[in-house]
Amino acid sequence: MSEHAKTPAAKGGGAKASKPGGQKGILEAKGITKVFGSGEIEIKVLKGVNMHLNGGELTLMMGPSGSGKTTLLSILGCILSPTGGELLINGSSTKGLGAEGLADLRRKQVGFVFQSYHLFPTLTAVENVMLALDVRGSGVDNAVAEAENALKSVGLAHRINAYPKKLSGGEKQRVAIARALAGSPSVILADEPTAALDSENGSAVMALLSEVAKDPRRAVLAVTHDHRTLSYADRIIHIEDGRIVDSHKTEHSATEGRKSHAVI
């Protein structure tokens, strides 16, 4: 939590820093392009993406396979550099940052959740979360307590010492969410986090991401194909062929205190 207290306010005075409703703009993408390959095998995957993620909001992204969702998430999460355009995280531009600078920003500011969990099978739940804290550079002293708290916050207090093979798919994804949350990054990016889950577990994971997104210091973006998960969203973005073709707020995002979904 201390990291958030130190995080500078989004770009002082900029009209774009503060969105209607008072939420803080945590991430902003301006004219992002991405080209893979060169010459005759050049593929233009992103063709000028403008978007923002606000603190306290869950944004869901939908779009056909191959439309550039994973590529965009990788750029927003500082895993990939864009070919053109600019990314601002908490008001700081990533322009001109080399691989080291980007990796540093990613470690401090971004948590990822993947479809296939990406847990280490030989580590317990708490060890998986601690490993992420280690990567973020958190002190070893409080790593155990912090990892345990992260697992408690996703409803897994009773599974702290379980190995992944003993956990259900839904529980594994909750460990992955705890790992993403550990160290309090300000951006959580989830690439089809419910795709490997049945509808009950998928719903529970979306409910959890919706709860996670209530913290105004944090923005959450999840790629989904499942229309049933849309009720959890504050904002829905549609991407097609490398362009955002629609972005709108949902009804409940404007209402006072988003519809609360039980976290199990």
Ligand code: ADP
């Ligand atoms: P989505 O997640 O929406 O299915 P992706 O972002 O994974 O889409 O991919 C978008 C397009 O970019 C696809 O045509 C894919 O083949 C291509 N692509 C993705 N990564 C690479 C890469 N490293 N090299 C070349 N082409 C790539």
Ligand code: MG
């Ligand atoms: Mg994808």
